[in-house]
Amino acid sequence: MPKEEYGAKDLSVLEGLDAVRKRPGMYIGTTDSQGLMHCLWEIIDNSVDEALAGFCNNIVVTLHTDGSVEVADNGRGIPVDKEPKTGLSGVEVVLTKLHAGAKFGNSSYNAVGGLHGVGSSVVNALSSRLDVEVDRDGKTHHMAFHQGHPGVYADADPVNPSPDSPFKRTRKNKPTELEIIGKVSPKTTGTRIRYWYDPEIFNKTAEFSYEQLIDRVRQTSFLVPGLKITIVDENVPKTNGADTVGTEPNEDVAVVAESLNADETANATESFSGEDSPLDGFAELSDDASVDGDTEAPDEEDFSLSSATEVVDGAFGEQPAHPRTVEFLHTGGVKDFVDFLSKGEPISDIWRIQGEGTYKEETQAVGEGGELHAQEIERTCGVDIALRWVNGYDTTIMSFVNIVETPGGGMHVDGFMNAITKQIRKAVEDNARKLKVNLKDSAMKVERDDIQAGLVAVVTARVAEPQFQGQTKDVLGTAQVKPIVTRLTDKQFGEMITGSKRGYKEQSARVLEKIVGEMHARIQSRKAKEVTRRKNALESASMPAKLSDCQPGNDDVAELFIVEGDSALGTAKAARNAGFQALLPIRGKILNVQKASITQMLSNKECAAIIQVVGAGSGQSFDIEQSRYHKIIMMTDADVDGAHIRILLLTLFYRYMRPLIEHGYVYAAVPPLHRIALTGSHKGEYIYTYSDDELAGKLADLDKKRIGYNDDIQRYKGLGEMDADQLADTTMDPRTRMLRRIRMEDAAQASEIFNLLMGDEVPPRKQFIVDNADDFDRSKIDT
Incomplete structure (x- = not known):
C-alpha cells in the first residue's frame, strides 16, 4: 500500500466570509425556509437593537417584487468613519467581518438581540447582492456587496438594482470607499439594508413566509413599546382606497417628532425605487420620543382584508390575500401582549411582575491593543413579566431575552415557573380547608400542569451579553438570571396570590379554585384510567395465560x-x-x-x-x-x-x-452480538459489541491499549443464550440498555x-x- 504524504500543503484556509458560505448551517441553522427567515430576523433585530438603546422609533420592512427584502430604520446609522485596527470603514467592518460590532463592548448597547456580531456579515455572505445606505453627518453613504465581497455594480437602471448586473470586486486588502449619493438633514440618521438571498446557498424548497414575518413583527412591537414597525409588500398591487391597516398610536404618543421639508425628504429617499418610498414621513428621532413607555395601549390592530384581497404571483411565490401595508405600534408592553394572546373568559386581571437585579460575571474584555483579557464586571438584569389565567385548558407561555424569542425557555422561564409553583403550593396549603384539599393525602399535591392550565404569560429579561445555546438562540443559558427572576417573582407574585396586595384577594381566590379544580380532575382521571386499563386484565382474568404481567399502579x-x-x-x-x-x-x-x-x-x-x-x-x-x-x-x-x-x-x-x-x-x-471477557487487571469486566465491525474495532483498540482479553469471544446466537444478569444489563435495565x-x-x-x-x-x-x-x-x- 503506497504511503500517503500529508503536509501543510494539504490544509485549506477559508478567509473572511468564505467559511460562512461553506458551512451556512453553523450560522443560520438550516438552508431551507427556516434559514431564509433567520437571515431576515438578523437584519430586523439589528434595527430593533437601536430602538432598545433609545435611538430608533421607526422601522420599515419592504418586500420588493424582485424577491429582495429591505429593512430601514431611523437609528444612529452604522458608523462611516475608519475603524483604527483594520483601516476599513465601519460599514465594511460590520458587513464583512465576523464577530465585529459595538455589541461586544459595554457602552453602545446594554440589551440586544443580535448579540453574536455575525448577523449582518452572515446575511451578506449568503446574499447574491446586498446594498447598504447610511444617513449620517448630513450625507447618504452607499456600499454594495456580492456574496459578501465589496465592489461596484453597473446597474443598467439604477432605480431597479439587480444582483445580475455586472460587478467589479474591490481588490483584496484594499479599503472600499463609501460612495456619497445624496444629502440629508444633519439631524437625520438611519440605515437601510436591501439584500437578495443567494439561490446557490438556499434549497429550492426554501420559501419566504409572510405570516411568520407578521407574527415576529407584531411580537416585537409588543416588546418594544413606542416602536412603530411597518411592513410594505410591493407584491400586492395598489388600490384606489386606503391600503394600510394596523395600530394607530394614541395622540399622546410621539412616533416621529417632525417631518423633513420637501427638499430634505427628496434627498433622504432618492435612492429608493417606486413612487412611494418606504421612508415617506421618516424623520429624525425626537428627544421626547419614547420606546420604553407604559401608557395605555392603543386599540388592537385590525386585519381586515377589504383593502387588497387579490392574490398575486410575486417574487415569493403565491401570496395569501393581505394588505399592501401593515403597521404595528403598541405602548403597553408585555401587558398588551398577554391581552392579545388571551383566548377565553379571564379569571384574573393581567398581573405584572417588574424589577431588576445585579450579578457579577467574568467576561473577556477587549484591551486598547486589541488583546483579550478576563475581567469581572457587574451586570444588570431587568425583568418584565405579565400573566393571567383564563377559563380554559391551553397553556401559552412565551419567553424573550431582550427581543429574541426563546421557544425552548431557559433560565428566566425556570426561575418564573419555580417561583409561582412554590407560592401557589404554599397558598393552597394555607387555604386547604377552604379549598377542600386533604394535606394528609400525598396524591393531593399541585403539579406544574395544574398551574399551567389556562395560564397565559409573557416572560422577558433584559440582559447585556446573554448566553444562548447556539446561534439560533432558542434557550437562555445565563445561569445568574434564574435567581433574579425567582426572587422578584417570589416576592411580587407571592403578594398577589395570597391576596395581601390590595385588589388581588378575589382574583387570587378564583385562580386557586381553578388550579385546585385542575388537580382534582387530574387525580380522578388517573384513577379512572387505572381502573379501565386493568378491569378486564386483572379482575376478569381474561388475559392470555402466557402473559407475565407487571404489578398494578405503575x-x-x-x-x-x-x-x-x-x-x-x-x-x-x-x-x-x-x-x-x-x-x-x-x-x-x-x-x-x-x-x-x-x-x-x-x-x-x-x-x-x-x-x-x-x-x-x-x-x-x-x-x-x-x-x-x-x-x-x-x-x-x-x-x-x-x-x-x-x-x-x-x-x-x-x-x-x-x-x-x-x-x-x-x-x-x-x-448484543458478542461478549469480550477482559483478563489481567481487568479480569471480571466485560465489553459487549453489536456488530462484527464494532467487534473488530474494539479488539483492535484493546490490542493498541495492551489490555488483555479471552480469545474465545462469546457469540450470542439468540436471547436464550444469555443468563439473566447479561440480558438485564444489556437489553432490559433502563439504566444500561439501548432501545430504538x-x-x-x-x-x-x-x-x-x-x-x-x-x-x-x-x-x-x-x-x-x-x-x-x-x-x-x-x-x-x-x-
Whole structure:
C-alpha cells in the first residue's frame, strides 16, 4: 500500500466570509425556509437593537417584487468613519467581518438581540447582492456587496438594482470607499439594508413566509413599546382606497417628532425605487420620543382584508390575500401582549411582575491593543413579566431575552415557573380547608400542569451579553438570571396570590379554585384510567395465560416486552423488574396482516393476544389513552429471523394500532452480538459489541491499549443464550440498555412502503430491492 504524504500543503484556509458560505448551517441553522427567515430576523433585530438603546422609533420592512427584502430604520446609522485596527470603514467592518460590532463592548448597547456580531456579515455572505445606505453627518453613504465581497455594480437602471448586473470586486486588502449619493438633514440618521438571498446557498424548497414575518413583527412591537414597525409588500398591487391597516398610536404618543421639508425628504429617499418610498414621513428621532413607555395601549390592530384581497404571483411565490401595508405600534408592553394572546373568559386581571437585579460575571474584555483579557464586571438584569389565567385548558407561555424569542425557555422561564409553583403550593396549603384539599393525602399535591392550565404569560429579561445555546438562540443559558427572576417573582407574585396586595384577594381566590379544580380532575382521571386499563386484565382474568404481567399502579412507566420464543422468556423473567416490566412470548413469525383480512388477523392467536394485552382496541376504535403500557418493546434475536419478526410486528402495529407508533410507544430492543471477557487487571469486566465491525474495532483498540482479553469471544446466537444478569444489563435495565424508538414522520410515505414491502404484489417489491440494493444501509434495518 503506497504511503500517503500529508503536509501543510494539504490544509485549506477559508478567509473572511468564505467559511460562512461553506458551512451556512453553523450560522443560520438550516438552508431551507427556516434559514431564509433567520437571515431576515438578523437584519430586523439589528434595527430593533437601536430602538432598545433609545435611538430608533421607526422601522420599515419592504418586500420588493424582485424577491429582495429591505429593512430601514431611523437609528444612529452604522458608523462611516475608519475603524483604527483594520483601516476599513465601519460599514465594511460590520458587513464583512465576523464577530465585529459595538455589541461586544459595554457602552453602545446594554440589551440586544443580535448579540453574536455575525448577523449582518452572515446575511451578506449568503446574499447574491446586498446594498447598504447610511444617513449620517448630513450625507447618504452607499456600499454594495456580492456574496459578501465589496465592489461596484453597473446597474443598467439604477432605480431597479439587480444582483445580475455586472460587478467589479474591490481588490483584496484594499479599503472600499463609501460612495456619497445624496444629502440629508444633519439631524437625520438611519440605515437601510436591501439584500437578495443567494439561490446557490438556499434549497429550492426554501420559501419566504409572510405570516411568520407578521407574527415576529407584531411580537416585537409588543416588546418594544413606542416602536412603530411597518411592513410594505410591493407584491400586492395598489388600490384606489386606503391600503394600510394596523395600530394607530394614541395622540399622546410621539412616533416621529417632525417631518423633513420637501427638499430634505427628496434627498433622504432618492435612492429608493417606486413612487412611494418606504421612508415617506421618516424623520429624525425626537428627544421626547419614547420606546420604553407604559401608557395605555392603543386599540388592537385590525386585519381586515377589504383593502387588497387579490392574490398575486410575486417574487415569493403565491401570496395569501393581505394588505399592501401593515403597521404595528403598541405602548403597553408585555401587558398588551398577554391581552392579545388571551383566548377565553379571564379569571384574573393581567398581573405584572417588574424589577431588576445585579450579578457579577467574568467576561473577556477587549484591551486598547486589541488583546483579550478576563475581567469581572457587574451586570444588570431587568425583568418584565405579565400573566393571567383564563377559563380554559391551553397553556401559552412565551419567553424573550431582550427581543429574541426563546421557544425552548431557559433560565428566566425556570426561575418564573419555580417561583409561582412554590407560592401557589404554599397558598393552597394555607387555604386547604377552604379549598377542600386533604394535606394528609400525598396524591393531593399541585403539579406544574395544574398551574399551567389556562395560564397565559409573557416572560422577558433584559440582559447585556446573554448566553444562548447556539446561534439560533432558542434557550437562555445565563445561569445568574434564574435567581433574579425567582426572587422578584417570589416576592411580587407571592403578594398577589395570597391576596395581601390590595385588589388581588378575589382574583387570587378564583385562580386557586381553578388550579385546585385542575388537580382534582387530574387525580380522578388517573384513577379512572387505572381502573379501565386493568378491569378486564386483572379482575376478569381474561388475559392470555402466557402473559407475565407487571404489578398494578405503575401505569405511566409500564413496559411490555414482546419476546421471541419460550427459551428467551425464562431468562427474561429472571432479568426483568416485575414492578413495571411485563412479558408476552410469541412463537416464531406472526401473521403478515398486510396480506390478511381483519377476520384472519383476529383469528390468529398471536395477533389477538397482542391486541388483547395492549388493551386499547384495534382499528378505528383504538384509543391510545387506554393503552396499558407506555412502551411496547420488541425483543427478538439479533439475526435475520429476528429482524423479520420485528417487521411483522410493526406491520400489525401500523395496520391496527397506528397511534402507538405515532405517539412513540413502540421500541426495538438492541441485544448484543458478542461478549469480550477482559483478563489481567481487568479480569471480571466485560465489553459487549453489536456488530462484527464494532467487534473488530474494539479488539483492535484493546490490542493498541495492551489490555488483555479471552480469545474465545462469546457469540450470542439468540436471547436464550444469555443468563439473566447479561440480558438485564444489556437489553432490559433502563439504566444500561439501548432501545430504538420507531417513528413515523410521513404517514402517506409509510403507507406506501408497507404496501410495497409487505403487500401481495411481488414484482414491484422485487424491483424496489434491485433498485436500492447498492444504497442499502444495514444500520437502519430497524427503522
